[in-house]
Amino acid sequence: MKPSRLLPLLLALLKFGSGYVLASRAYELHRDEYLYLNYGRHLAWGYLEVPPLTALQSWVTLALGGGWGWVKFWPFLWGSITVYLVARLVQHVGGGWFAVALAGIGYLVAAYARLNFLFQPNSFEVLAFMAAAYALVRHAQTSRSRYLYLLGATLGLSMLNKYTTAFYVGALLISLLLTPQRKLLWNRHLWGAAALALLLWLPNLVWQLVHGIPFRHHMELLHDTQLVHMSAADFWKEQLLLCFPVVWVWVPGLLALLLYRPFQPYRAVGVLYVAGLLILTLMHGKGYYALGYYPVLLSFGAVWLERQVASFQFGAVARPVLLVVPVVPLIWFLPFVFTLYSPAHMQRIGPRYESLGLLRWEDGQNHPLPQDYADMVGWQELADKTWQAYQTLPAATRANTLIKCDNYGQAGAINYYNRHRALPAANSFNGSYLFWFPPRPTHPFRYMLLIGEGEPAKLVPHFNSFRKVGEITNPYARESGTTIYLGTDPDSAIMNLAYREHQAEVAAWEGRQLPRR
Template sequence: MKRALPLLLALIKFASGLLLASPVYELHRDEYLYLEQGRHLAWGYLEVPPLIAAQAWLTHLLGGSYFWVKFWPLLWGALTVYVVARLAARLGAGWFGQALAGAGYLVAGYARLNFLFQPNSFEVFAFTLAGYLLVRHVQDPHPRWWYGLGVVLGLSFLNKYTTFFFVAALGAALLLTPQRRVLTTRHFWLGAALGLLIFAPSIGWQLTHGIPFLRHMSKLQESQLVHVSVADFWKDQLLMCFPALWIWLAGLLALLLYRPFRPYRGLAVLWAAGLLLLTLLHGKSYYALGYYPVLLACGGAWWEQQLACGRWGVYLRPALLALPVLIMLPLAPFVFTLWPPTAMEALGRRYAGMGLTRWEDGQEHPLPQDYADMLGWREMADKTYQVYQSLPDSTRLRTLILCANYGQASAINYFNRHRAIPAATSFNGSFLFWFAPPRPLRNLIIVDDEPDSLASYFGSYRRRAEVLNPYARERGTRITLGTEPNQAIIDTIYAEHRRELASWTNGR
């Protein structure tokens, strides 16, 4: 049972992500970008390190279908709940404590996070595995745990730069607990060197490209993180894991106050230091999700030990197992893409004020932002292809498809990947590296929602289509065809590309 239960929880996690998803929704805006990165393998990108692109490359190799796109986040989610259950067992939990910790993970905000093909799922898995390795080292002070931790964090650095915050919090946890003695050991630093070695190629890419990570963080701060208030951040901490609040909070308090868990107190300091850093830096709420799974494991183990004696445990155990699920049920449509947009809009009005439909702009909208970002993309790609098909055969190959953002360009490329059409491009994000070299152009297909202000540069210029899905974040995006562009607009396009690329790479 000790080994079978974690595997069962992992299977439930993987299967539920596929079975509780409405076919109405498409892939998410960011998922299309990461899939596009898989077609342009490198040691770095303007948005993220390269690990997600390697997964995207394998996805394309396997056909690029919806299942294989979702396979990766579901895999990392399944492995995370497996580690949570195994960690609970390491802390003394039997079947009940493992099931409770696993149930807490299954019903919390990870259900939505582990559904999206983004770096976040691997980050949560890596942080959870790092916590497991720290516990193993406390129980068995063998050097191999530090080498394992070095590999895990090295891969985590290749996955997402927020690993810097986790490592800083880990340093605080070691310094502020008796574990600080490991800082004088050779194997600890060799493990750290191993992690740095794994991350080194991505560091090299950043250095040779002018450290675009700094520009990315600056733009993120200006456009998104500025809207993250301290109050909203902490309110979201309660909401994201609300169905399991009494599990992870019990785990946190047990690490601080429960004598048998005293050797693992560093995990509590890790959580506190990590969330303090994110609070001070105005990090997005979900950046903190990687710090909670170890607390769920501790909470499951603590509840098991409290209910081990006395007849009340016989009755309380099934009730406590059912409680997270019962709490989650009213919020299930915000966790799984179960309901279509019309039903979600009505539901959102019932939960107004809770922040469930608040977007990065700080405003409330009909749907959660993630849901709105899963709509309208196929419509956009199909209409772009139809516009392209309307061109004379003799001029099609001299066509540039220019999009306002990476979501548009990468979605058009994904849905048209089996069609004869030039790749869409953009001045946005890593598309700057993949921009088509200067060449004579006969047609320009512009995917944007800006006013028609370029007509004088073309022999013919008119809107041909528009995204009409009322719930899509891209609603109103126009698809405009300009034919016979003059040299001035062609020069402007390529000059804008060079200027924007130089702003990211310091001219390198």
């Protein structure tokens, strides 16, 4: 192996290994991870939340047993490849060991430390955006068409991962139009790359059209419930906070791309950041939507800083000091970046962070754990108690049971932890579970297990018997208090209501009008 490849590889291995080391097994998976894992049981070219690339990872994960380590393998892998590309790009634009280390450490300590811990589409998106910028820079250096096709393949796969790639593509086109690299627009290989990207995305595009473009309804819901509350000021405040330990690296990187003469051939990359962030601001995007735009700025910022430090009289002393600077903030916030400590320990140390708002949930109140940590406990308890309730049913008829949950986290957790047990799949009207709800059986359901039912008293008349058989008791869980009710012999009225509600929800996502009754 060439010596120049060793440091980037070591940074990648550090990124991958640290994910497993800095994680307490006192925590379970996050509620979103259970939803994405369930995709692997229902392979399709699209889902209500995201395109299908995550589903392929889920299918492989479940085929390998579905253990915690395999679930986390994917975000750790994507993060490792990203930091490798960050380091290699430093070398391609003339950076030495210090710039490589600074850019790599910068990635390790910024928001990506948390992002690359969760099995979600975000990790691959950051990798794809970094790979696209890498391809753009390498083409500017070499004029080799293969880098344009790498750009196309990367963006095509990224469209199969998250639809926010469309914003990146729009920013890329703006950046080419506003810089000398506009000459690429007349390059036949760029259009070949665009065709490749479209070809890769085409199956999902067809799926969207066949299903009435559910992405449109998803964006409407997202806008009305979340994005409408995101102001431009909040968005830009988050930009400073997400990569706060290395703001002094990425800001010079952006300015150097726009103003520093040696980086003039790569100016489109700097304009790409500006255009992308302006688009997200106008769209009221969430702060973390922009995380894919920063890794390339770390590469250029590190190279620019290395050149400035080289002119200092005490540059040899300054280099190791500057490498430590990004790590210092991480040490203080480490318990909130990695799941190092158990919930009980987090509750003990929580008061010292309370004033920073790290324990405040969506309800505006402080709790013993951060909200996303509370979303990682209590799930196995729910799954085991659901299984235990199911086991109490007569063996001859228990298979004729409908398990209905209030949200996808509950349904996903029950399915995940009971994946090796003979339990009917848990269902919900939440998210992509709408597509997986079982058709009405020829013989009526004998039993219903209702998880998280908010108004149980109203259901009593519709069953021969209806009683609570379980509840999440973990005080740290966000789902603490979630109940499990067992109903026997549900009447036709309640089943008619359930299936009408299901049809109405599916129709809303697919943009259809149900006939009036």
